[in-house]
Amino acid sequence: MSKTFDEKLNEYARVLVEAGVALQSGGKLLINAPLDARPLVHEMVRVAYRRGALDVRVEWRDEELEKLRLTEGGREAALFMPEWAMEQAERMVDDGYARIGLRGDDPNLLAGVDGALIAERSKKTAQMGEKVSAAITGHTVDWSLGAVASSAWAKNVYPDLSEEDAVARLWEDIFTVSRINENDPVAAWKDHTDRLARLTHYLNDQQFSAVHFSNPEGTDLTVGLADGHVWDGGAMAGATGNSTVPNMPTDEVFTAPHRDRVDGVAVASKSLSVRGTLIQGIRMEFKDGKAVSVSAETGEETLKQLLDTDESAAHLGEIALVPASAPVAQTGTLFNMTLFDENAASHIAQGRCYSTNIAGGSDEEKLLAAGGNKSLIHVDWMIGSPTTDVDGITKDGSRVPLMRQGEWVVEAAN
Incomplete structure (x- = not known):
């Protein structure tokens, strides 16, 4: 019924x-x-x-x-x-x-x-x-x-x-x-977060030095990862010890980039709603971690003002991997709200990193020494699509396929 x-x-x-x-x-x-x-x-x-x-x-x-x-x-x-x-x-x-x-x-x-x-x-x-x-x-x-x-x-x-x-x-x-149509939504969330936990365990075991995004839409971005980076996703345990789900919906696994090791071009796959403005057609070129060329089809001035918030806003604080088959993507709807749209596509975030994404990151000196980014902002924008490939890059330069055509290809995703 x-x-x-x-x-x-x-x-x-x-x-x-x-x-x-x-x-x-x-x-x-x-x-x-x-x-x-x-x-x-x-x-x-x-x-x-x-x-x-x-x-x-x-x-x-x-x-x-x-x-x-x-x-x-x-x-x-x-x-x-x-x-x-x-x-x-x-x-x-x-x-x-x-x-x-x-x-x-x-x-x-x-x-x-x-x-x-x-x-x-x-x-x-x-x-x-x-x-x-x-x-x-x-x-x-x-x-x-x-x-x-x-x-x-x-x-x-x-x-x-x-x-x-x-x-x-x-x-x-x-x-x-939000899985409310399931017979027992709370149990459905437990099953889902368990799957995301398997992915984070796999990625943490690999300790890739970088992740590479590419697609025909123009994204060709190599994101070096912070030293001692930690992948998170789904349920998280904070200082209270309670197992919580920070975002509902969520289909991402995410970690901290190294603020100075991002190079290449990122092209938005969806619009970004921020500061009461809809920004469309974002294109950024990164060199040594910093966005050195920034443009947008609409809302460009708001985007540039966002990156001028402080000296670290033009650097990245998060990368997140999301399959193109995630429930939000399957609706076929552009929600113009980051909470939803970021769970329809892999994305990056300008500004502050999560301290939990770096081992010992609660100590600010250790976080910064590891390459974590400290900023007044944290703004996600989407670069993934059903045509996006994602590779993990090992310390010796070898490539490990993580996603092909927007979908996970590692066994941990099953």
């Missing part, structure tokens, strides 16, 4: 709380969500308290308020951020609150807004939130990301449908790629 919408929504809430952050009895939870997410959030709170949560806090997000600050408030208002707000966020990290973020913002929300002002505010936000970001990338707090089919996002993805039909279609996509 097929599940009703309400049954699927309830299952999704359970998956986010139980599998996403693995909330335990006595745990504390912070949920950040857009207003459209109220029914889902209410069910998540119900699930959390039934599991014995001590406290559940909800931060509601109205994206139009952020736009009004930038368009109506003037520069001083645009750049104002009360220190107490960041102090509260830091206190919640120190107090062990798990975090679930629900994404669903309009990809084109800030189109037409002063890009330089957006860049200034984004940089200041990143600077003030550096402690919280470090806790997230270092997995010293349990966290997960999910999605909600907001009206604005749904109409962006399905512009030819009515608002009601677009929202319904997008919810079904979310349920499909």
